[in-house]
Amino acid sequence: MECLPVGKIPEGDPWVYELKLDGYRVQAIRDGAGVRLLSRRGKDLTKKYLFVSRDLLSAIKVGTVLDGELVAFDNEGKLSFNALQNAASGTHVVFFAFDVLVDEGKDVKALPLRERKHLLESILKPCDRVQLSAQFGGELSRFLEGVKQVGGEGVVAKRLDSRYEPGRRSGSWSKMRINIGQEFVIGGFTPGSNGVDALVVGYYDVRKLIYAARIRAGLVPASRRELYEKLKPLVVQTCPFVNLPEATPGRWGQGLTSAKMKECFWVKPKLVANFEFLEWTDSNHVRHIKFVGLRSDKDPLTVIRE
Numbered sequence: 001m002e003c004l005p006v007g008k009i010p011e012g013d014p015w016v017y018e019l020k021l022d023g024y025r026v027q028a029i030r031d032g033a034g035v036r037l038l039s040r041r042g043k044d045l046t047k048k049y050l051f052v053s054r055d056l057l058s059a060i061k062v063g064t065v066l067d068g069e070l071v072a073f074d075n076e077g078k079l080s081f082n083a084l085q086n087a088a089s090g091t092h093v094v095f096f097a098f099d100v101l102v103d104e105g106k107d108v109k110a111l112p113l114r115e116r117k118h119l120l121e122s123i124l125k126p127c128d129r130v131q132l133s134a135q136f137g138g139e140l141s142r143f144l145e146g147v148k149q150v151g152g153e154g155v156v157a158k159r160l161d162s163r164y165e166p167g168r169r170s171g172s173w174s175k176m177r178i179n180i181g182q183e184f185v186i187g188g189f190t191p192g193s194n195g196v197d198a199l200v201v202g203y204y205d206v207r208k209l210i211y212a213a214r215i216r217a218g219l220v221p222a223s224r225r226e227l228y229e230k231l232k233p234l235v236v237q238t239c240p241f242v243n244l245p246e247a248t249p250g251r252w253g254q255g256l257t258s259a260k261m262k263e264c265f266w267v268k269p270k271l272v273a274n275f276e277f278l279e280w281t282d283s284n285h286v287r288h289i290k291f292v293g294l295r296s297d298k299d300p301l302t303v304i305r306e
Helices: 050-059 081-086 113-123 140-149 221-234
Strands: 015-019 024-031 034-039 064-072 093-103 130-132 154-159 173-177 181-192 195-205 208-215 265-276 290-295
Touching: 015 140, 024 050, 024 093, 034 050, 050 093, 050 130, 064 081, 081 290, 093 113, 140 154, 181 208, 181 221, 195 221, 195 265, 208 265, 221 265, 221 290
Parallel strands: 093 130
Antiparallel strands: 015 154, 024 034, 024 064, 064 093, 154 173, 181 195, 181 265, 195 208, 265 290
């Protein structure tokens, strides 16, 4: 089930709130053969996060399927997407469960969220690397303040009377960022001495890729080389962005004109990455944008302006 990005979080009954976790969305599946961790795109992450998989063996019974998020913490105890990518064998990774889809072989997706939450609490045995994702049913303003204090990236609101709708973005689950940032699709790059000098990124609007920014900040020699190796096989001759070229560079210099486009290599829009930035401009670009890390769990076509 997907979250609908909103500009204002709904309040009051029957809504409850959760911290928006910055990690990998996964299903934890426990069957007779053991545990599998599957990303939203069906990628098997079991071996990569082996310690979490082992803890799940004792945390849930055979015939159980949970929905949740794999997250990691930095040295200051804050959620960190970079820490998740760099965690060797998942040693510092925790699975936070926030829903149950199957309970000992019984499909429970049609139950209202209120009942699924109670069921999840009764069947999950928390341990070091498996935890229950807490929910808050009080005043939204208090919860928002708490999220800001812990440096959380945003809020998820869920209707307690909603059923689980796989693959849908109905609005029964809604999300809003507090810090400014989101995923973008990589549609091109400019080359440099270490591989990639800058990324050219955008988002989808009704299956059309819209250019948003060029990024150098956040790239280091290692990530420049890694990105180049991943992008090189995807190079194509045609620009994938429907709104290019732009007439002028614009006030902040993010406009991509015909002259600047000559420096670019275009790629098939297959890779998604996390970025942080200061703001959206009135020309639909983003200012002071910084690369955070690649995401292998996101379908590029689902990346929209949030």
